Amino acid sequence: MKNILCVKWGDKYNSEHVEKLKEQVERNCSYDFNFYCITDKPEKDYDIQLPTTWDEHYIPEKEFFWAYRKCYMFDQRKIFGSKSENDEYLFFDIDVLIHNSIDPLWELPMDKPYIVRGWWNDILNCQKNYGKLKSTPLNSSVIRWNGLQLKNIYYHIRKNADMIFFTYKTIDNYFNHFFYNVHNEEDSFFRGYPKGMIYSWYKGNIYPEDMELKKLRKDHIVCLFNNSASGVHEDMNDIREISELY
Amino acid sequence: MNYIKYTPYNSNNWMRSLIYVHKEKPYLFQRVIDSFTESQIESKLWLNEELNKIQSEFNNVVVLGGWYCHVLTNILIENFNVNFICNYDIDVDSKHLSYKFNKKYKDEEKYFCSNRNLFVVDNLEGRHKPHGNIDLFINPSCEHMFYMKEIFKKHFDDCDRPRPLCVLQSTDKDDYDDHINCVKDPYELSDQAGLVETYYTGTKKLSNGMNRFMVIGR
Numbered sequence: 001m002k003n004i005l006c007v008k009w010g011d012k013y014n015s016e017h018v019e020k021l022k023e024q025v026e027r028n029c030s031y032d033f034n035f036y037c038i039t040d041k042p043e044k045d046y047d048i049q050l051p052t053t054w055d056e057h058y059i060p061e062k063e064f065f066w067a068y069r070k071c072y073m074f075d076q077r078k079i080f081g082s083k084s085e086n087d088e089y090l091f092f093d094i095d096v097l098i099h100n101s102i103d104p105l106w107e108l109p110m111d112k113p114y115i116v117r118g119w120w121n122d123i124l125n126c127q128k129n130y131g132k133l134k135s136t137p138l139n140s141s142v143i144r145w146n147g148l149q150l151k152n153i154y155y156h157i158r159k160n161a162d163m164i165f166f167t168y169k170t171i172d173n174y175f176n177h178f179f180y181n182v183h184n185e186e187d188s189f190f191r192g193y194p195k196g197m198i199y200s201w202y203k204g205n206i207y208p209e210d211m212e213l214k215k216l217r218k219d220h221i222v223c224l225f226n227n228s229a230s231g232v233h234e235d236m237n238d239i240r241e242i243s244e245l246y
Numbered sequence: 247m248n249y250i251k252y253t254p255y256n257s258n259n260w261m262r263s264l265i266y267v268h269k270e271k272p273y274l275f276q277r278v279i280d281s282f283t284e285s286q287i288e289s290k291l292w293l294n295e296e297l298n299k300i301q302s303e304f305n306n307v308v309v310l311g312g313w314y315c316h317v318l319t320n321i322l323i324e325n326f327n328v329n330f331i332c333n334y335d336i337d338v339d340s341k342h343l344s345y346k347f348n349k350k351y352k353d354e355e356k357y358f359c360s361n362r363n364l365f366v367v368d369n370l371e372g373r374h375k376p377h378g379n380i381d382l383f384i385n386p387s388c389e390h391m392f393y394m395k396e397i398f399k400k401h402f403d404d405c406d407r408p409r410p411l412c413v414l415q416s417t418d419k420d421d422y423d424d425h426i427n428c429v430k431d432p433y434e435l436s437d438q439a440g441l442v443e444t445y446y447t448g449t450k451k452l453s454n455g456m457n458r459f460m461v462i463g464r
Contacts, residue, residue: 124273125273127273127338127339128273128274128277128339130336130337130338130339131313131335131336131337131340131390131424132423132424133423133424133426134423134424156366159366160365160366162392162396163365163366163392163396166392166426166427167391167392167426169426177336177363178363178366183338183339
């Protein structure tokens with residue numbers, strides 16, 4: 001069975017944002033699928049209670065956004081039970097705009113799980129800054145996996161929670177250090193979606209040839225808005241060109 | 247003994263490394279230059295001076311987060327007669343370049359660099375074993391990582407390995423993104439490492455204005 005997931009916690013997003021995501025995937029997916037929102041405030045039929053077992057490791061003084069909550073879903077048996085271990089999964093951040101059919105995301109060769117390889121990043125810059133805990137080429141706004149492909153991440157976090165939560169401000173930097181190889185990308189645990197599928201509203205599309213910011217690319221599948229790590233907290237619904245597309 | 251021995255082979259290895267980076271890895275050139283700043287050298291010479299007051303020779307050394315490890319390796323081998331150094335640095339480029347800077351020491355099997363992340367792997371490199379117990383542990387950049395007591399617990403206390411003498415440096419300068427673990431003074435640095443005996447505790451104002459803290463202990 002195919003499952004589309006999102007995760008919502010705190011007050012940054014509300015159930016209207018989730019409904020908009022649900023409408024978008026229903027409009028752009030020809031396969032049958034279940035839709036679930038893993039949330040700290042279950043309200044709807046598709047809502048599932050967000051676990052809290054890692055909250056004890058949260059360090060308030062660090063003021064991290066703490067998107068590690070997404071990672072509970074990587075051992076989906078903890079959320080959906082043991083029957084879920086053979087299912088297919090596609091996760092979206094709540095703040096994405098879907099331009100076109102997401103069917104190609106279900107049709108990728110799945111010898112590896114997928115994460116957004118931000119093609120807008122200069123990989124040499126990522127290599128240079130590797131030790132500085134910045135310039136990750138990864139973005140976890142869209143993740144695609146089958147079965148238990150990501151369970152090792154869940155257990156890696158569980159085993160090393162204090163160190164990981166202390167060290168890595170974003171899960172994308174954490175993934176970059178432990179599940180990606182910026183020096184030999186083909187050798188990575190994750191594979192990036194091919195160029196032309198996913199781009200960023202705030203960062204561009206492909207380095208260096210297509211880097212115009214705040215430009216819609218309607219021939220792509222997904223536009224990302226996540227920019228919390230850089231301190232931009234603009235709601236995508238406040239952007240005129242975007243709200244018109246809903 | 248507050249100097250480094252700039253030998254003919256150091257000169258050769260270091261100059262060739264700089265030329266290599268300039269030609270083949272220009273995006274790293276500024277990083278390499280940054281590793282030779284006045285304050286970087288001051289920190290290493292400070293370590294050299296204070297460590298020598300406590301013990302003048304070592305055998306089997308762990309360096310954690312040693313970066314290109316050029317000056318520090320020189321100090322340890324030339325001034326402290328060290329037989330084997332393993333620099334644990336997760337950055338692949340740092341490993342590659344550290345082998346260029348330390349070519350002679352690497353060829354003599356006195357220097358090795360590992361990309362293992364000691365916070366998560368269960369074992370140190372096996373190359374330490376022929377040299378007996380590890381007798382010196384240096385982290386010249388504690389501000390970049392989690393608490394050292396976790397490393398000491400995992401790789402020494404929990405596996406019944408005697409704790410080596412530890413030299414730790416850090417800072418209170420917290421306006422860099424990658425300074426994730428600044429401390430207010432050397433005593434906090436010592437507490438974070440769980441040191442039970444300290445032989446040196448000090449603060450040095452570096453030429454770049456940064457406070458550098460150092461503790462030496464077990």
